[in-house]
Each structure stands twice: as C-alpha cells, then as structure tokens.
Amino acid sequence: MSRSFSIALGSDHAGYTYKELIKAMLLAEGHTVRDFGTYSEASCDYPDFIRPVAEAVARGAFERGIVLGGSGNGEAIVANRVRGVRCGLCWNEQLAIWNRSHNDGNVLSIGQRTISDVEALAIVRTWLATEFEGGRHIARIDKIDA
Secondary structure, three states, X not given: OOOOOEEEEEEOHHHHHHHHHHHXXXXXXXXXXXXXXXXXXXXXXXXXXXXXXXXXXXXXXXXXXXXXXOOOHHHHHHHXXXXXXXXXXXXXXXXXXXXXXXXXXXXXXXXXXXXXXXXXXXXXXXXXXXXXXXXXXXXXXHHHHO
C-alpha cells in the first residue's frame, strides 16, 4: 500500500458480509474508515446507506467510498445520482484500474453475489493503489461534471 485514505463504506443486507471483510482489511492496512451501515444481514433498503456514503465523498469528508450490495448495480446508480461522484461497478481488477486511471473514480461498487471474497479484496486493493492518469481523461471528466 502506497498511502492511506479516508474511506466511507456502505452496504445493504446483501453486501454486509463483504463490507465487514473489506472494513477489517482497510483498518488493518492503516486506512481511516467510517461505516455508514447497514449493520446486519436484516433486509433493508440500500439507498438509505449508499446515499450518505456518496454525499460524504462528494462534500470532501472522505477521499473515497466503497458501496456494496448483491449485484452492486443499484448501489452504483444511487451513488452516481450525487453530483461529484464517479462510481464504477467493478467485478475484476482490470475494471478497477480503468475506473481509477480513466475516470478518476471516487466510489467503488461491488456485488457480493457476483464475485468471491478474495476477488473483492483484490479489487479494493487495486482500486486504492491505482492513480488517475489525467491527460486526455481530464476533458472527459470535466464534461461529466458540467
């Protein structure tokens, strides 16, 4: 790990187990983490936990956010409704690299029902370690934010 980040985490019931694994890994690796919930596998509505993560990243309270659900699709949709958030749904390390290097992604979405826990942890580590390339991608991000 090259540097530590302040990271907001959130999930619904279907992403709870991986959220807990990711949180433990992040803390062990020296990151600052705030868990916005959910706090169990009891059925819940993902927007209640994902929107606060996205809003915290958008206002600069956290450098990055990680959101989880069963597929990660709904979570990415909710996060991307918040201005200033660039959330990518990643199910392998290459997508995590592109999310960061091409899109300057500041929120990562993962689907617990789509990948193994080992893959999820690898994706998070890769995503955190990847820098934004800048260059030709800056104008594209400016268009997204406009």
